[in-house]
Amino acid sequence: MKWSANFRAWHWLHAAVILGLLGTVFLRKTFLSWRTNSEILIQKLSGFGIDITAEQAKALAKAVRAPMWEWHIWLGYVLVALVVWRVLLFFTQSGRRNYSALKEENLHKKAVKAGYLVLYGVIAFMAASGLIIHFYELLGLAKETAHDIKEVHELAYNVILIFVPLHIAGVVIADMTNEKCIVSDMINGGER
Numbered sequence: 001m002k003w004s005a006n007f008r009a010w011h012w013l014h015a016a017v018i019l020g021l022l023g024t025v026f027l028r029k030t031f032l033s034w035r036t037n038s039e040i041l042i043q044k045l046s047g048f049g050i051d052i053t054a055e056q057a058k059a060l061a062k063a064v065r066a067p068m069w070e071w072h073i074w075l076g077y078v079l080v081a082l083v084v085w086r087v088l089l090f091f092t093q094s095g096r097r098n099y100s101a102l103k104e105e106n107l108h109k110k111a112v113k114a115g116y117l118v119l120y121g122v123i124a125f126m127a128a129s130g131l132i133i134h135f136y137e138l139l140g141l142a143k144e145t146a147h148d149i150k151e152v153h154e155l156a157y158n159v160i161l162i163f164v165p166l167h168i169a170g171v172v173i174a175d176m177t178n179e180k181c182i183v184s185d186m187i188n189g190g191e192r
């Protein structure tokens, strides 16, 4: 079999968790943005004759956002487990199959597979930096340090944002052209 059940389970769970994490970031930056929502709160409340300060509006908007953002942390813990799982998979045939014969591949394939390895590095960084920002007090870190790490966490997020649509478009195009069944192989395991 091309992909063991173990590897396929990892791939699809990992895909779902990454898409979920991207979803929480999307909500944080759009519908649940505290900047937008604190403006709405100030305006609507003033329509009811209640005046609140910008600080109070910010606190309210952040309170509305908080239960959604818990999902970022929970999915984050699952991602940490998925990183460990992927490392263990490197000791299996499916986990190594994309990287064992790199020399014989054409330039495009080499680039795709190098891209996967870069992504793995970034994902591992996201998992580690995410845990550090979340537990910065427990780790005895200054708030400013945690903030700086968050900035890098947010910057590295762009790599994932670029990888995901490229990857999905890439496998769909491959499936329609010279690698028929590449997608269903990742579903049913494929032939050896």
Ligand code: HEM
Pocket: 011, 014, 015, 016, 018, 019, 094, 095, 098, 116, 119, 163, 164, 167, 168, 171, 182, 183, 184, 186
């Ligand atoms: C939802 C639509 C998706 C489809 C249809 C899909 C499909 C595939 C397929 C067919 C492969 C095998 C490609 C090959 O042989 O080189 C693959 C590999 C891979 N996918 Fe996806 N994928 C999806 C989403 C994702 C997402 C969201 C991620 C996470 C960022 C992801 C990460 C990976 C990685 C890292 C590999 C390389 C596995 C290895 O190390 O060999 N995929 N995917």
Ligand code: HEM
Pocket: 018, 021, 022, 025, 028, 029, 072, 073, 075, 076, 077, 079, 080, 123, 126, 127, 128, 129, 130, 131, 133, 134, 150, 153, 154, 157, 160
């Ligand atoms: C692929 C995985 C991840 C992506 C794409 C991602 C993305 C992001 C982004 C873009 C931000 C900045 C949000 C903003 O300020 O607008 C952020 C913040 C954060 N992330 Fe992640 N993250 C990932 C994984 C993790 C993990 C594994 C954890 C921890 C378990 C984590 C914990 C945090 C925390 C604590 C913050 C700071 C939130 C705050 O300042 O209130 N993230 N993440």
